[in-house]
Amino acid sequence: MSDCLCVTLRRAAQRVTALYDEALAPIGVTVAQFSLLRHVQRMAPVSLSDLATSMGLDRSTVGRNTKLLERTKLLATIPGEDLRESTVVLTKRGARALAEGAPLWEQAQARIGAVLGEDGKRSLKRLMTAV
Amino acid sequence: MSDCLCVTLRRAAQRVTALYDEALAPIGVTVAQFSLLRHVQRMAPVSLSDLATSMGLDRSTVGRNTKLLERTKLLATIPGEDLRESTVVLTKRGARALAEGAPLWEQAQARIGAVLGEDGKRSLKRLMTAV
DNA sequence: CTGTGATACGGGTATATACCCACTCCATGT
DNA sequence: ACATGGAGTGGGTATATACCCGTATCACAG
Known part of the structure; x- marks a missing residue:
């Protein structure tokens, strides 16, 4: 058994991720993608930069993850007034996926909770404020 | 703030990883690589499959991570008697890196602990046994 | 109205991880 | 001795993430 707290924490995160992913499998998204969808739902129409800031992820990561969900038609991007900006919105399929996924997510969340x-x-909260 | 325990856990793991990586930066390895080095030190000479089992990682992941450490000359692989097998050993540089890294790792470990x-x-232990 | 610095994004590259398939090699039963 | 199945590895592909650089666009000072 690894006594490195970091390695243990990483493994725990991976296993919990697998559990959520499995729970969300019926709607065909991973927990990372589900999280992105929820942020878009809350903030749409929203730029990639704002999304990234809000999610605490790198902009390029959000851009790439958004592309994946565009391919599966759960998200769409439309050019903003500022032509540099790419504005992300939920599609109807995306909204449906969120609605159907909510109880699945709840189950996983309850279990881990x-x-x-x-x-x-x-x-966990203490850790997040400390590092 | 994300109220998804999974997302929070993932972020926590990433941040803690960044902290360990920074601590280990002087010896030029990440915490994942350091963990691999330590396992090799304990088990050498060892096959990729045994390493993977012991570390709870996929075989191919261990193979790829080993290749990285071969490039930086911290590990070496020699063919086993069984020609299918690739046996991994520490190099002198690898042993030195482990020795120099130990106190750096200790510091990060103490801080997170x-x-x-x-x-x-x-x-954390409870989580690991439950999932 | 023009030039310059700031901002938004995309793409390249890198690590870390998983799964699946193909290939090679071994070991054992007939 | 040979065939068949199992084991060990490697490579392909995929997600998720980061950092850095280049390009396009904007906003503002002069």
Whole structure:
């Protein structure tokens, strides 16, 4: 067993990701993509830069992930008034995926929440504010 | 703020990884590579498959990560008696990197250990056994 | 109205990871 | 001895992520 906290944390994140991904499989998106969809839903119409800032990810990462969801027709991008800007919106399919995915996500979230418990969630929050 | 435990956990893992990577930067390896080096040190001479099993990673991942460390001359692979097998060993440079990296790793580990606290580590362990 | 610096994005490259397929090599049963 | 199946690896492809650079566009100072 690895006693490196970092490696353990990475593995935990991977396994939890796999669990969420499996839960969301019926709607054909990963948890990273689901998260992106939710952010777009909240912020649309929104630029890639604003999305990236809001999600705490690199702009290029958001751009690439958005492209994937464009290919599967869950997102669409339209040029903004500022021609440099690419504005992202949900498609109807995207909205439907979000609606159908919500209870699936809830289940996974409840399961992990139960495993972590209140103290686990607190530790996680503490970690996020500390690093 | 994302209220998805999975996304939060992923971000936490990324940030902690960045912290360890920065700590290990003087010896020019990432924490994933450092972990691989340590496993090789413990198990050498060892096949890729055994390494992968021991580290809980995919065989192909270990193969690729090993190639990276071969390029930087921290690891070497020699053909095993079984010609299918590729046996991995530490080079002198690899051993030196491990020795020099140990205190750097310790520092990062201590810092994250302090943030997590005993309850945080317990939660993490609980998570690992549950998923 | 023009030039310059700032901003938005895309693409290249890199690590880390997984899964699946093909190839090679071994080992064992007939 | 040979065939068949299993094991070990490598490579292809995919996602998710970061950083850096180039290009296009904008906004503002002069």
